[in-house]
Amino acid sequence: MPQQSKSTAQAQAETALLAAEALLQPWASHINKPQPDDKTLARGENPLVFPYSRRRIKLTGHGRPDVLDISLQPAELLEVVQTLMDANWGYLITITGVDLGPEAGEIEVLYHLAQGAAVVTLSVKVGRETETAVIPSICSIIPSASFFERELSEMLGITVQNTPNSDRLFLPDDWPADVYPLRKEFVAGSATAVDAQNT
Amino acid sequence: MTNLNLSDEWNGILLKLKKWARINSPWAIHYNSGSCNGCDIEILATLTPRYDAERLGVKLQGSPRHADVLICTGPVTLQSRDRLRRIYEQMPDPKFVVAVGSCAISGGVFQGCYNVVGHIDEVIPVDAYVPGCPPRPEAIIDGLVKLLTALKQGDPPPTERPTELELENYDAATI
Amino acid sequence: MTAVISPKKEKFIIPIGPQHPALKEPGHFEFAVDGEIVTEATVRLGYVHRGIEKGAEARNWTQNLYLVERICGICSHIHALTYALGVEVLAEVEVPPRAQAIRVLVAELERIHSHLLWFGVAAHEAGFDTLFMYSWRDRETIMDILEALTGNRVNYSANVLGGVKFDISDEQRKVILDGLDFLEKRTHHYLDVATSDGMFLQRTRGIGITRLQDAQRLGIVGPTARASGVMRDVRVDAPYAAYDMFPINIVVETAGDLEARFVVRLKELFESFRLVREILDNLPPGDLQAKRFPRRIKPGEVISRVEAPRGEVFYYIRSNGSDMPERVKVRTPTLCNMASVLSLAVGHHLADMPMLLVGIDPCFSCNDRGVSICSSQGEHGRWTWERLRQFGIDYYANKV
Incomplete structure (x- = not known):
């Protein structure tokens, strides 16, 4: 009985991931995944469920958890999300912003979508300057993304184009306008440091 | 209260009566200024049948204007700092503050987080501290009883809102 | 009779929170109401944001x-x-x-x-x-x-x-x-x-x-x-x-x-x-x-x-x-479900809000000693009690 439940979840995840990969065929070259070598193929392993320890993003859980991550340009984002949503593939879990630091000069924005155990992560990199830190809003396709986009813009200073509401969500009302706490250069000091910046 | 033009004797009786009432039915208000809910559910548990703080006359109130005791939980965040001050100022004198939990006393695990101002007594004066992460309901009741006992025995803590300087030098251990 | 608020144009906003005895997470809600029916709902989080x-x-x-x-x-x-x-x-x-x-x-x-x-x-x-x-x-x-x-x-x-x-x-x-x-x-x-x-x-x-x-x-x-x-x-x-x-x-x-x-x-x-x-x-x-x-x-x-x-x-x-x-x-799951509360609120009675928000209970009158009035044109003005009181006095004075 336990064995059966595990394999059902796993089989569903594999199917879901195959479907996602089929949908993302036009962008297949962007998929970040080590190509299975001839040995793996000779063993008859499904290239999609390639050992997860060799994928970029790992996943907790049992069996061989399935994750697919794909790097996109900001301009391609809407089309990809639209394709997945049109096919009714999964739901948006959240949007994560990661500041890669001043040296890299980039902020990575990750859109996590899931269907069952399968997770697809869309990775979009934007610049750190005001003009380049711009990403299109996906609220027209997924309305529930609004909160996540508000969080993204206040925490990392990314301008989300056409988002329905760009008000502050978590930060206090008197927070200084150009201080973004999740940027690497922001030192996690106490609030008095922020007060000092404020006055 | 002093403008009633009562004789000293009557004033004394009135004061005794007020003290008796205050000690026997302290009405409390609860504000979470950044806590993790752990202390808050323990405060709620304090009011439920197992612990039943109402037998001591403690009643949780909705409005700061009806309350004698402000029970604070959590470190103070930037956003709730002004709100906490406002609630404190809306309460009628004399008023007492009980800080519940490690975070309310010292900032706890959240020390150094950017949105945390610090502990409760950096913002408002605190009369009693209840340590624990979170404190057990018995500890919360104990804290309240200690506060009430102190009121019964000695002079009540300062009822005027202290100045900024007094706030800085406020020594809560005197109570 | 110059400053009469027309009920069709103006909305009455009821602020809820962030403090209430049964409220375990201080959030601040604003419900715009038409009579008893909620027409708009917004939320302000961040009272417990610690970073x-x-x-x-x-x-x-x-x-x-x-x-x-x-x-x-x-x-x-x-x-x-x-x-x-x-x-x-x-x-x-x-x-x-x-x-x-x-x-x-x-x-x-x-x-x-x-x-x-x-x-x-x-x-x-x-x-x-x-x-x-x-x-x-x-x-x-x-x-x-x-x-x-x-x-x-x-x-x-x-x-x-x-x-x-x-x-x-x-x-x-x-x-x-x-x-x-x-x-x-x-x-x-x-x-x-x-x-x-x-x-x-x-x-x-x-x-x-x-x-x-x-x-x-x-x-x-x-x-x-x-x-x-x-x-x-x-x-x-x-x-x-x-x-x-x-x-x-x-x-x-x-x-x-x-x-x-x-x-x-x-x-x-x-x-x-x-x-x-x-x-x-x-x-x-x-x-x-x-x-x-x-x-x-x-x-x-x-x-x-x-x-x-x-x-x-x-x-x-x-x-x-x-x-x-x-x-x-x-x-956390609450962030996802919060959006549903806001969209659900519209069209329901104000009295149902606590049940919809279960765990987030309203405290209507204690905190905010100011009434927020918002017109449908998007103009936003904050009325103090003093202004509201003066408005009431003027209104009745003009009426008589």
């Missing part, structure tokens, strides 16, 4: 376990579990099955405590304080069990990186089983009350209906989604810890109203009772902790998903090879 995601970047892997445990006091074990599972995958540490089973055991005990807590608070919002007191009295049973197991009532600190801290003795086993027998009896009673009490049903049946499509569109998670017929439960979809050894049956209702949410949560309690008993009977032998856990963790990224009592908790953890994480992203 944990940034704070996590300045603490080492072990310290963070205690930090994330204090994200939420109600589902503290779940946060620590999600974090630990993720870090263990990054560090490539195998956790012994006995530890995984004990983790699931504590997670299910926590679910029981959380659902009973919610049930009481929801009953309180409905004005049914007797039920609130009863359910919290019974909840003390589960608190005793958790205390007997872990030594603390709320932040159990059961997890360490690579395993758990404690084993289960025969005495503890007996305490758990006795407690569960009592709770199971009581839960049958509560289910009976929640589905048959006429007064209670008036507050729950047919209120706040979320249809299946809406639940999917809004990305609702957890029991709220399952009450609308969404077959989504991370414990079933992507089994973690020991949920592959001890599978759970998904509880789904289709009505989507408040009653269905009560039923789903109460029926989930029976699943939890069953699972806890099953784990106690079949606890796998072995160690409690992995032999060794590295201090530094090699670079990598991991996604960790766990079903909390309120829905799916999501962690994204990124390591840069040092002893501190590069980034920890936490998505």
